[in-house]
Amino acid sequence: MNSLNLLKKYIIDSQIFVSVMGTFFAVFFMFEQDTIKTPTIALIFITYFSGYLYTKYQNTGKLFYKILIFNTVSGIISVLLIINNHNEYRLLKWFIIVVLGLLYDSSFLKFFVRKIPLFKIFYVGLTWALINSWLILPEFNSEIFWISWLFITALVLPFDIRDMESDTVVTFPRLIGVQNTKYFAYLLVFISLMLSVLYLKTPFSTAFFITSIFTFFLIYFSDNSNKDSYFSFWVEGCSGLPFLIIILMKYF
Numbered sequence: 303m304n305s306l307n308l309l310k311k312y313i314i315d316s317q318i319f320v321s322v323m324g325t326f327f328a329v330f331f332m333f334e335q336d337t338i339k340t341p342t343i344a345l346i347f348i349t350y351f352s353g354y355l356y357t358k359y360q361n362t363g364k365l366f367y368k369i370l371i372f373n374t375v376s377g378i379i380s381v382l383l384i385i386n387n388h389n390e391y392r393l394l395k396w397f398i399i400v401v402l403g404l405l406y407d408s409s410f411l412k413f414f415v416r417k418i419p420l421f422k423i424f425y426v427g428l429t430w431a432l433i434n435s436w437l438i439l440p441e442f443n444s445e446i447f448w449i450s451w452l453f454i455t456a457l458v459l460p461f462d463i464r465d466m467e468s469d470t471v472v473t474f475p476r477l478i479g480v481q482n483t484k485y486f487a488y489l490l491v492f493i494s495l496m497l498s499v500l501y502l503k504t505p506f507s508t509a510f511f512i513t514s515i516f517t518f519f520l521i522y523f524s525d526n527s528n529k530d531s532y533f534s535f536w537v538e539g540c541s542g543l544p545f546l547i548i549i550l551m552k553y554f
Contacts, residue, residue: 320350321354345383399437406425420477446501456494466526
């Protein structure tokens, strides 16, 4: 039990886990496009980690100032990584994605995206999809964008089911009910899977197929009475699963 509590505190609650899963999802597409670069992987992780830290701890008083210092240093490191390994256009793309992250949920703004009814799931999917299809590649890849956007949008819906009693804005579970929200999530995952079959190389579409089956099961059993670890570990882990599966398929 103590080990599980430590895992939750230092890996999940610290935002390391979601950042690693987001990085894995991006690396999956980098691998498929044969564009693996260590500096780019580092850039993706730093961007996710600093962004999620900011979102979670922005209203924590003194702790937030430490987070702000950390994020400032992270921003400088990210800029240096881009300048030394990429070009000015990559820097512009990174800056736009960072701004989109700030617009999602920033308490210093009078109005931010998270307050818009029903829009949150699509916006989170958008930022992840732009990282996978735009930031990490020389040119925008529309197929990877739609695969990523649909899949991540679907993964956000179980979190809306988890939070349906505490959310202060209208979400899909509150508007159309839990079961219809699950149907919507199934549809999004299915379309994403069909696109992966059409546009990704066979080993990668196979890995995505296995991931989709696992995701269907997690969506099916999503309920707001589930433990938080169900969502923050298992559902969140779906984004990193395609990369882990392709590694197992390739090397074992």
